[in-house]
Amino acid sequence: MLPPSPSDSEPWSEKDFAAIVAFLRHQIGITLEPHRMGLLQARLRSRVQVKDFSSFCQFHEQVLRNDPSGWGAQLLIDLSTVNHTSFFREPAHFTFLSEHVSASLKDAPTSTVRLWSAGCSSGQEPYSMSMALAEALPPHGLAKVEIWASDLSLEMLKVAASAIYATRDVQGVSPARLRRFFLLGRGPREGSFRIVPEIRDLVKFRHLDLRNTIWALPTDFHIIFCRNVSIYFAEEERLVLLNRLSQHLRPGGWLVMGKGEILPSVPASLRKHSPSLYQREA
Numbered sequence: 359m360l361p362p363s364p365s366d367s368e369p370w371s372e373k374d375f376a377a378i379v380a381f382l383r384h385q386i387g388i389t390l391e392p393h394r395m396g397l398l399q400a401r402l403r404s405r406v407q408v409k410d411f412s413s414f415c416q417f418h419e420q421v422l423r424n425d426p427s428g429w430g431a432q433l434l435i436d437l438s439t440v441n442h443t444s445f446f447r448e449p450a451h452f453t454f455l456s457e458h459v460s461a462s463l464k465d466a467p468t469s470t471v472r473l474w475s476a477g478c479s480s481g482q483e484p485y486s487m488s489m490a491l492a493e494a495l496p497p498h499g500l501a502k503v504e505i506w507a508s509d510l511s512l513e514m515l516k517v518a519a520s521a522i523y524a525t526r527d528v529q530g531v532s533p534a535r536l537r538r539f540f541l542l543g544r545g546p547r548e549g550s551f552r553i554v555p556e557i558r559d560l561v562k563f564r565h566l567d568l569r570n571t572i573w574a575l576p577t578d579f580h581i582i583f584c585r586n587v588s589i590y591f592a593e594e595e596r597l598v599l600l601n602r603l604s605q606h607l608r609p610g611g612w613l614v615m616g617k618g619e620i621l622p623s624v625p626a627s628l629r630k631h632s633p634s635l636y637q638r639e640a
């Protein structure tokens with residue numbers, strides 16, 4: 359007699375995982391690439407087993423089907439998004455940011471300068487914006503800056519709001535920045551680094567799905583960083599995303615994308631200056 363196939367004997371089978379993949383695609387808009395399935399399965403298995411579900415199928419039937427926007431969906435989002443980020447990733451973007459904000463404040467010293475890190479992951483990007491500006495501006499200039507930061511993943515936002523990072527996260531940060539912008543953990547927090555309040559307090563975090571049609575955010579941003587996020591979007595969704603982002607820029611405002619992101623088409627409201635820099639028509 360043939361041994362039972364894995365899908366007959368293993369309750370956590372690929373077959374019943376298919377319903378979860380379909381849920382991710384249709385309800386959340388995330389298309390899981392085949393090479394990421396194994397990782398999601400492993401992460402999901404350990405997280406829902408502790409809640410006493412005996413299979414992916416049971417989790418799908420009892421949680422996702424009954425409450426498609428509840429905790430199960432959020433768990434899937436948290437486990438299936440790629441959150442790779444780092445402090446001062448693509449450093450030229452932060453030089454651009456500092457120069458642009460300094461120039462804007464010179465022209466209009468009393469106006470607020472609004473910046474947005476859309477898809478901020480665990481916070482390194484908005485905190486790098488904040489640090490770059492703390493280096494470039496006098497205190498009264500910094501007081502005119504607002505940095506908004508948003509992500510789809512609640513887990514990432516929790517890490518971001520805590521502003522606590524491990525040694526490996528700060529490896530690329532210069533010693534001068536480490537001394538100025540980070541507090542060394544003591545006692546049970548030894549080995550960790552926390553961003554100083556001066557830098558933390560500039561950033562407001564929001565939970566936001568960029569696929570939603572309404573974003574409760576200002577519409578006069580000077581600069582929006584939306585780097586390495588559109589990789590999650592299908593081609594036609596990317597155009598919709600760029601269009602909406604451009605509507606949240608003030609005339610002449612800038613959109614900064616990741617250097618490796620390929621954007622086959624760009625809305626008419628945006629002018630391309632380099633592969634990662636776009637400006638809204640003035």
Ligand SMILES: C[S@@+](CC[C@H](N)C(=O)[O-])C[C@H]1O[C@@H](n2cnc3c(N)ncnc32)[C@H](O)[C@@H]1O
Nearest residue numbers: 439441442443477479510511567568569585586
């Ligand atoms: C690879 S990280 C990039 C982080 C940072 N922008 C950078 O470049 O270092 C992508 C982030 O986009 C977020 N994301 C993916 N889809 C999203 C969506 N529909 N709405 C908002 N954020 C999304 C993910 O949760 C993840 O934290």
